[in-house]
Amino acid sequence: EAGVAQSPRYKIIEKRQSVAFWCNPISGHATLYWYQQILGQGPKLLIQFQNNGVVDDSQLPKDRFSAERLKGVDSTLKIQPAKLEDSAVYLCASSPNLRQSSYNEQFFGPGTRLTVL
Amino acid sequence: DAKTTQPPSMDCAEGRAANLPCNHSTISGNEYVYWYRQIHSQGPQYIIHGLKNNETNEMASLIITEDRKSSTLILPHATLRDTAVYYCIVRVNTGTASKLTFGTGTRLQVML
Numbered sequence: 480e481a482g483v484a485q486s487p488r489y490k491i492i493e494k495r496q497s498v499a500f501w502c503n504p505i506s507g508h509a510t511l512y513w514y515q516q517i518l519g520q521g522p523k524l525l526i527q528f529q530n531n532g533v534v535d536d537s538q539l540p541k542d543r544f545s546a547e548r549l550k551g552v553d554s555t556l557k558i559q560p561a562k563l564e565d566s567a568v569y570l571c572a573s574s575p576n577l578r579q580s581s582y583n584e585q586f587f588g589p590g591t592r593l594t595v596l
Numbered sequence: 597d598a599k600t601t602q603p604p605s606m607d608c609a610e611g612r613a614a615n616l617p618c619n620h621s622t623i624s625g626n627e628y629v630y631w632y633r634q635i636h637s638q639g640p641q642y643i644i645h646g647l648k649n650n651e652t653n654e655m656a657s658l659i660i661t662e663d664r665k666s667s668t669l670i671l672p673h674a675t676l677r678d679t680a681v682y683y684c685i686v687r688v689n690t691g692t693a694s695k696l697t698f699g700t701g702t703r704l705q706v707m708l
């Protein structure tokens with residue numbers, strides 16, 4: 480079974496530029512998450528999708544961050560304009576939504592490391 | 597979701613058992629204990645979870661105290677590939693997918 484795919488793996492931009500990250504979840508997984516992981520910290524949820532609808536975006540800085548999952552499969556996360564403090568690893572994860580299961584394990588991609596200069 | 601407390605780092609000799617503690621003194625009756633780990637330059641990986649009974653799978657064992665205020669993840673025979681940051685997470689199982697709230701975890705270094 481193929482895992483969660485993310486691209487690019489690395490990105491270096493200057494502040495005030497724009498950047499976009501792409502995620503392809505595991506086939507059939509209804510739920511998709513974007514996490515931000517700053518160096519030395521644990522991942523923090525930015526946004527959660529259920530199919531193509533947003534479930535939780537309470538910690539997404541909406542003035543500069545946006546995300547979409549138009550067809551309920553792939554997703555993109557965009558930052559416009561980027562700030563120095565956005566330097567982090569952006570992780571995508573997916574999970575099935577098995578209502579008969581007591582737990583829906585999350586499967587993470589390798590992440591995109593963003594450096595803002 | 598209840599907060600957890602973990603030591604920032606631990607060392608373990610290869611081939612020995614690694615015992616990683618986690619305190620979750622404010623855990624509620626319907627909250628589960630989960631463990632994930634993150635190997636360098638990779639995304640987190642699920643290890644195990646439990647409610648109140650001890651659990652074991654092919655990766656590890658989870659021991660939860662009777663009062664559920666703390667737990668220990670046991671890697672029975674640690675190898676160099678087990679070097680990673682281990683996260684203890686407490687959350688409710690809603691029957692649907694929901695977010696994970698990560699702390700700073702324990703950095704386990706397995707040594708020769």
